[in-house]
Amino acid sequence: MISIQDYIENAPEREPQHISNYTSTISDELIQNRVKSTMERAQKMIIEAGEGQKHENCLKAGKLIGGLVGGELLANNEGEVFLINAINSNPTIKDLKGRIKDAMDGLRYGIQEPISAEGIEQEINEWRAKQPQKETTTKRSDKSNQRFPTINFFTVSEDKDGNSKTRISPHNLIECLIENKFYRFSTSKGERKFIRDIENIVEFTEVDQVTDFIFRLCKTGIEPHGLSYPEMFDTLTRNRQYICESFYARLTYENEFSFVKDTATSCFLYFTNGFLEITKHGWELKPYSQLKGYIWKEQIIAHKFNPELIEDRTILPMESDFAKFLLLISEGYINEKEEFLQEPQIDGKRIQSLMAIIGYCLHYYHNTKMKAIVLTDSSLSDSADGRSGKTLLTKSIAQLRPSADISGKDFQMSNNHRFQAIKPNDQVIIFNDITKKFNLESIYTGITEGYEVNPKGKNPYKVIAKTMITSNSTLKLEGGSDRDRVHEFELTNYFSERHSPLDEFGKWFFSSDWKQAEWQYFFATMTLCIKTYLATGLETPYNPNLQLRKLKETTSKEFLSWVKDCNDSKTFYPTTETLEQFQLEFPDMDKLRGRTFQKWFANYADCIHDAYFERPENKVDGKRGFYFKKGTPPASI
Template sequence: MVENVNGSFYKIAPNNGGAKVIIEKTKLLTFWESLGYRKLILKSGKYELVKVTNNSIVEIVEDYRLAGEVRNHLESLNHQIVFEEFLKKDYASNSLIKNLKGIEITFNNGNSKEAQFFYKNGVVKISSERYSIISYVEFEGYVWKHQIIDRDFNPSSEYGSAEFAIFVKNLAGKNLERYRSLRSIIGYLLHSYKDPVNSPAIILLDEDMDLNQEEAKGGKGKSLLAKGIGKIVPYYFKEGKNFSKNFLFSGLEKHHKVIFLDDVKKDFDFEILYAIITGDFSFEKKFKNEEVIPFPESPKMLISSNYMVSGVRGYSEERRKVEFEISSYYGRHLTPIQDFGHRLFDDWDEMEWRKFDSFMIICCREYLRDGLIKPKSINLLDNKLKTDTDPKFVEFMDEEIKEDCRIDKKEFLNKFKEKYNPEFCGLSPNLFSKWLSIWADFKAYQSDHKKSNGKQYFEIVIKK
């Protein structure tokens, strides 16, 4: 005989020798909400199904999870008959899910004076002077579940001897000033807060870049440095050689805090990233509508290249990027595996991870204290000049111009073509004039284009 049963969201009642199951939709919604399921309302007005745990941890979930929760609950009570009824009418449909309690979440990415890292055992809050750890229940705000590092935070005072710290110092050529700059760059990338005025892309280049080489040399440790960043904050990896304008970041998720474009090629146009760096992050996924991540929650940009990364010359470009030249400490002659005797990250014990975590926190603290420290150029400025013109043109100008002068541009162009014939036989007078101005600006010389008696001249005054 079937007895009357009143479950959390259903009733089982006798019915002509059998049983009748009634599922109450409002109570079913309350059941799911008691487990933390919510309707996350997006800026577009649409929504995503999420689950919130510990008052602060947010995870985007698929609707099948709702059916799974119902099944587990009913099996624990031996009420499979109710699940049969649940399946008949597909209660976990969009028409019901859209009636879950809606929430609008502002994710806590810190601010200009405070950062936080998310570990299994709590939230590490960091300022320029100290750090502390609190539970997720105490944390004010929300964090994506995928931002949580899959290890406990246990600080070590021996962070200076961390293998990753030594590796970073080697990338800076063991130069203390450059090492300090690179630590600030690491801290900047780790801190998810985005300053609306100054949140540039970080570009890692080779110190010994040879622009005359057709094939650039790599293996300097740039990708391994980015991997270290990804051990603290979730990053989205994209191969630069496959970078195209269609579905630029189709694999990006909302929890990603850094985008790493690895090994972008010689023809990469930095200008296509301008809108992403300075505003809301719009991206498309295949077979889905465009998604938008608001600027404060959008990822920072990290780029590595064996070539110069160029866009439109001038202040508008320079304020959008910080370039760091990686030393030639590593390369074909020496790899990090050979240097340390094992693979970084993969072969570490618990103590090495503790030192790594502590070093990364120190980098973030230094960034909060000192800001983003731009490194001094080694070969960067010279390489920019050669990229914006041509290495042979720079060589020609450095040989020809030693003092104040007034040159006939047509005669000077012919002289250049004769010297490097036939490579520059198609070089136009307009482009040559542009190169002259770029070269003079780089040298900080006074210059001017003038016309006289039907001829065009370029005047150069070398400041003493």
């Protein structure tokens, strides 16, 4: 699952959204037309912005939409999505992130100061006056207070000269924020953060968002002393000690936030129409009223779940392009003529292994043996071109779980802020496209116990998450500690730089190219993957080319040819004499050093499960050397 901005940065171009989608709930035709005209004006500003106008136009458009949000004619998230889609529809905008930030800044300004252009503010007030009034009550659940909340944190008194004096009641202001479910939330490292809870769905909120809420409340609420908005605004700005982080630190929550977590036998996915509980026996879509605890807003997938598409299914839905993709990257090995070596089977062992791997990554449960999932290629060519579908596979996980994507090429263990891309709520950490120099030992603790994140300018925190690693080359594993912490899976050679998933399916996955049915088949596929994992756990997959690829990358083709004649029983080999024999057969290896030669034997033994290598500390018969057994090498060595 990804944030709106992450999605937009990777989204393709699209057509502007129909404005009527946003205004259909407004019953008053006059107000509806005014809202439409305002949105059309904002949309036009962005789409027709020329060179040198994009920054200013996006800011102005954001202010216009913010006016509608501040006037409660448009939900905040609707305003965000509308602006983002408009920006995405202008093909001349290259800096999407920058222009989205401009629009969001404008949105915030507009909320604080709703726009009165073209008489819209007056029409808003007239429309509100026509709405049916309900009896005022102090109950939090009374929805009538959501439109006309009472503001009770100002006090008005007279001084000795009879002049009116307006003050702020700190206690009442804190109580007001708590009633609206703003709280201080401390991380494991004691960092001061703030959250808001709406019907057990929690999201982090910044200090300025809490302040924005106070100003917006003053604009839309009822003040019993008859204070106007400018009077309340002036009082707040004169008393900034009550609209700052140190004051909001008093937003304490008396109880513990008990967040819903997956268990050893069940996994939860959260959709807009309920939450899905999955076990090895099946699944059930439940209403949020049955949710026992809190969840983060980021966990909610921005789609409804259609249970009809998965009902009674036990195998992958081949109506799904994504299910076909999984079948091809697990079972679809091809030869040089691009013919299948064997027809992919939907119930094959490798597709079952891959489904279990996906289920493991989606199962947010950590009281188990934590392993890093390593995705690599199967191509035996000397070039490491990649493009086999690894990144697309990790993106599928990110559709359903908050994830951090760390560039493997840029990762430096010496960098104190190396994990700062990991957010507190991330559930999957992806090291994408690592280099041959990547040292697995550097993330041992992160894999098994959690990542210590030290972001710049902020307090550190710890995140326990599943780990995924992608690499064009094989991952160098040294010893049992490395092997015990990874679960390797090679993707077939079906996809490459010559033939991509886009070529195969004719559409971008997880984009506007996907219709609603394709999304539903995707969710059904992932649900079956979770069910598979809960039933079988992680099973070592059959990786036909992985051993040979590791041998080719960590030794040499001459060595692999020569080692076939070594003994299949534990034998002592003197290093100097053995190297001389090797160089007699391969004169071009005359500069090979004994230490490197020995390392090749060690690497070979690491790759072959029944091979043996040991370097004794002392000499044997007065000679330095090593014990070696060749074991059972790959047939194609």
